[in-house]
Amino acid sequence: MAGGLVALLDDVAALTKLAAASLDDIAGAAGKAGAKAAGVVIDDTAVTPRYVTGLSPDRELPIIWKIARGSLKNKLLFLLPAALLLSAFAPWALTPILMIGGAYLCFEGAEKVIEKVFPHGHEAVVETVQDPATIENEKVSGAIRTDFILSAEIMAIALADVADRPLVTQGAVLAVVAIAITVGVYGVVGLIVKMDDIGLHLAKGGSGALRAVGRGLVKGMPKLLAALSVIGTAAMIWVGGGIIVHGLAEFGLAGPEHVIHHAAVAVGGGMGAMSGVVEWIVTATGAGIVGLVVGGIVAAVVIAIHRARGKKH
Known part of the structure; x- marks a missing residue:
């Protein structure tokens, strides 16, 4: 009896170690895959606060909660099953889909750059009076639609990083x-949109040091939001460009990837301890140049189509 109990405990211990190792493997793979999607995540964080701009402060967090629920539904109920089906039955389609998503990111980023460099006038829009609930629902719906596109790119990037793993592991990592x-x-977005309220509260009711911090938060939030917008645009362009460069290499067109890599090594090689950082900057810059070119071409095509249809872009 004692020998059987010892054997059972050994089996349980072995299974526990195996489960722990699997969880560590999933966590590690999820962390690596999530890091590769960082550029899209930054853009998602930068884009979302605009959907609560101009609304009542007491509705900001409830709206962000609604968008977060919609985002999770997008990822878990629609994109995750679609990604697993793609991995199981059409893994060859992953790279083209990633490249299409990368081109879309480049287009979105390039469009923002073009608007900044060549601003054009906007016609006055006659707004009809709507009740707050309708405005809120429209903003939430728009945010969830935008999130779907960004979430699809995040899930595709994550899937590409674990495509060689078993299907169960892929599903766990994606989840x-x-x-x-x-x-x-959405935790960071919630903190960002309420930061000015926190600053105002500190500025009114805190001690001398806290009041100074509160005033700094109130004054700094517009600059932070502007910086997030710039970072988000840059992230879209370099991430999209990087996806396209890597995709071209997989299709046998490795020239751009080799040029960027050799340039990064050549510039960063003599930088000592900073070589890794410099190589990353050069690589991101090269990917950004490719992304800006691709995005500019796509934007030109879109504008031409709109003009051909007699519409203003």
Whole structure:
């Protein structure tokens, strides 16, 4: 009896170690996959606060909660099953889909750059009076639609990083990435949109040092939002460009990837301890140049189509 109990405990211990190792493997893979999607995550974080601009402060967090729930639904109920089906039955389609998503990111980023460099006038829009609930629902719906596109790119990037793993591991990693990124993005967004309220509260009711911090938060929030917008645009362009460069290499057109890599090594080689950082900057810059070119071409095509249809872009 004692020998059987010892054997059973050994089996339980072995299974526990195996489960722990699997969880560590999933967590590690999820962290790596999530890091590769960082550029899209930054853009998602930068884009979302605009959907609560101009609304009542007491509705800001409820609206962000609605968008977060919609985002999680996008990832877990629609994109995750679609990604697993793609991995199981059409893995060859992953790179083209990633490249299409990368081109879309480049287009979005390039469009923002073009608007900044060549601003054009906007016609006055006659607004009809709507009740707050209708405005809120429209903003939430628009945010969730935008989130779907960004979430699809995040899930595709994560899937590409674990495409050689078993299907169960892929599903677990994608679920962890989906939940972690959604919590992270919308937690940060909630903090950002309420930061000025926190600053105002500190400025009115805190001690001398806290009042100074509160005033700094109130004054600094517009600059932070502007910086997030710039970072988000840059992230879209370099991430999209990087996806396209890597995709071209997989299709046998490795020239751009080799040129960027050799340039990064040549510039960063003599930088000592800073070589890794410098190589990353050069690589991101090279990917950004490719992304800006691709995005500019796509934007030109879109504008031409709009003009051909007699519409203003």
